[in-house]
Amino acid sequence: MFTGIIEAVGQIGIIRSQGGDSRLFITSEQLDYSDVKLGDSIAVNGVCLTVTNLESHGFWADVSNETMAHTRMTDYSVGSRVNLEKALTLNTRLGGHMVSGHVDGVGVVLERYDDGRSIRFVIQAPEALAKYIAEKGSITVDGVSLTVNSVEKNQFVLNVVPHTAAETVIESYKQGCKVHLEVDLVARYLERLLSCQDSTDSPQGSKINLSFLATNGFM
Numbered sequence: 001m002f003t004g005i006i007e008a009v010g011q012i013g014i015i016r017s018q019g020g021d022s023r024l025f026i027t028s029e030q031l032d033y034s035d036v037k038l039g040d041s042i043a044v045n046g047v048c049l050t051v052t053n054l055e056s057h058g059f060w061a062d063v064s065n066e067t068m069a070h071t072r073m074t075d076y077s078v079g080s081r082v083n084l085e086k087a088l089t090l091n092t093r094l095g096g097h098m099v100s101g102h103v104d105g106v107g108v109v110l111e112r113y114d115d116g117r118s119i120r121f122v123i124q125a126p127e128a129l130a131k132y133i134a135e136k137g138s139i140t141v142d143g144v145s146l147t148v149n150s151v152e153k154n155q156f157v158l159n160v161v162p163h164t165a166a167e168t169v170i171e172s173y174k175q176g177c178k179v180h181l182e183v184d185l186v187a188r189y190l191e192r193l194l195s196c197q198d199s200t201d202s203p204q205g206s207k208i209n210l211s212f213l214a215t216n217g218f219m
Contacts, residue, residue, distance in 0.1 A: 001087060001088055001098060001099065001100060001101075002043045002048070002085050002087060002088055002099040002100070002101055002143070003085070003088050003092065003093075003094050003095055003096040003097070003098075003099060003145065004085070004096030004097060004099045004138075004140050004143065004144055004145020004146075005085065005095045005096045005145060006083045006084065006085055006143060006144055006167060006168045007030075007031060007032075007084055007085050007086060008028045008030035008031035008084045009028065009030065009081055009082070009083060009084065009167070009168065009169060010026050010027055010028030010030070010031060010044075010058070010081070010082055010084045011026070011027055011028070011079055011080060011081050011082065012024060012025075012026060012076050012077065012078055012079065012080045012082065013025040013026060013027040013058060013078065014078065015076070015077070015078060018062070020065055021062065021063055021064050021065050021068065022062070022063045022068065022073070023052075023060060023061070023062055023063070024044075024049075024060065024061050024062075024063055024076075025055075025058055025059070025060050026042075026044060026058055026059055026060075026061065026082065026084070027057055027058035028057070028058060028084055029057065031084050031086075033054065033056070033059070035086075036051060036054060036059065036086065037051070037054070038051055038052065038053070038054060039051065040086070040087060041086075041087040041101065042059065042061070042084060042085065042086055042087070043083070043084065043085045043086075043087075043099070043101045043143045044061070044082050044083070044084060044143070045082045045083050045142040045143050045169070045180055046083070046099070046101065046103055046140055046141070046142050046143030046144075046180040046182055047063075047067060047071055047073065047101060047103055047143075047180065048087075048100070048101025048102065049061035049062075049063065050062065070103060070105075071103050071106065071180055072106055072178050072179075072180065075178065081169045081172065082142075082169065083142050083143040083144060083168050083169055084143075085143055095145075096138070096144075096145025097138040097140075097145050097184065098185050099140050099143070099145060099182060099185075100182065100185060101143075101182075102182065103180045103181065103182055104129055104132075104181055104182050104183050105125060105126040105128070105129050105181050106126070106178050106179065106180060106181065107123045107124055107125045107126070107141070107178070107179050107180075107181045108123065108124045108176065108177070108178055108179075109121055109122070109123055109173050109174065109175055109176065109177040109178075109179065110122045110123065110124050110155065110175065111175065112173060112174065112175060115159060117161075117162050118159050118160060118161050118162065118165075119159075119160045119165055119170075119171075120149075120157060120158065120159055120160075121157070121158045121160065121170075121173065122155055122156075122157055123141070123155065123156055123157075123158065123179065123181075124154060124155050125154050125155070125156065125181055126154070126181075127154045129154070129181060129183055130151075130153060130154035131187075131191075132183035132184065132187040132188065132191075133148055133151050133154075133156050133183060134148065134151065134184075134187070135148055135149070135150055135151050136148060136149075137184055137187070138184045139156070139158075139181065139182070139183060139184065140180075140181065140182035140183075141158070141170070141179050141180070141181060142168070142169060142170070142179050142180050143180070144164065144168050144170060146158050146160070146164075147159075
């Protein structure tokens with residue numbers, strides 16, 4: 001699990017094809033590797049990857065065919081800049097929101113314009129994800145925890161403050177840029193609970209239904 005608070009920006013140093021999938025070497029002078037060990041998880045532009053080998057200035061990770069099929073990892077080249085976040089620990093401040101590192105879909109930047117010192121983006125999400133995106137709710141864009149300003153159909157607006165833009169790859173976004181999207185986990189679980197309430201999959205005796213959720217402030 002992650003928080004969506006980026007710790008460093010790195011870059012793709014090496015890409016090696018391995019029997020149809022890939023191995024990546026990701027470098028960063030900013031990331032603290034002192035507490036990283038083999039098998040740990042690091043989110044790379046929001047994609048949870050496992051450290052398979054560790055070097056003083058970077059780490060190796062395998063990227064499966066499944067991951068490549070559902071992300072834009074195949075678009076990366078040597079030198080591509082990426083957001084990095086190590087997996088959270090029990091003493092990590094949860095400054096963003098709960099992020100799994102499992103990309104739900106790829107969005108497209110439709111518009112970018114200045115708003116004071118901030119940058120506003122209009123991003124188009126895959127239609128299947130629209131129902132999970134709520135005004136003032138959380139969404140992860142290339143691993144960054146952000147608040148949704150407004151939503152219209154499958155398009156949503158983000159306001160990115162100067163610090164976030166400077167400390168992530170977001171500052172480089174242009175019209176047409178593709179980004180990884182992960183919707184809020186709570187929305188996913190609520191959908192599952194509601195879909196099961198009248199089905200044989202629903203736990204016997206469960207009291208979770210639309211009325212329960214509304215009474216307890218979830219709707």
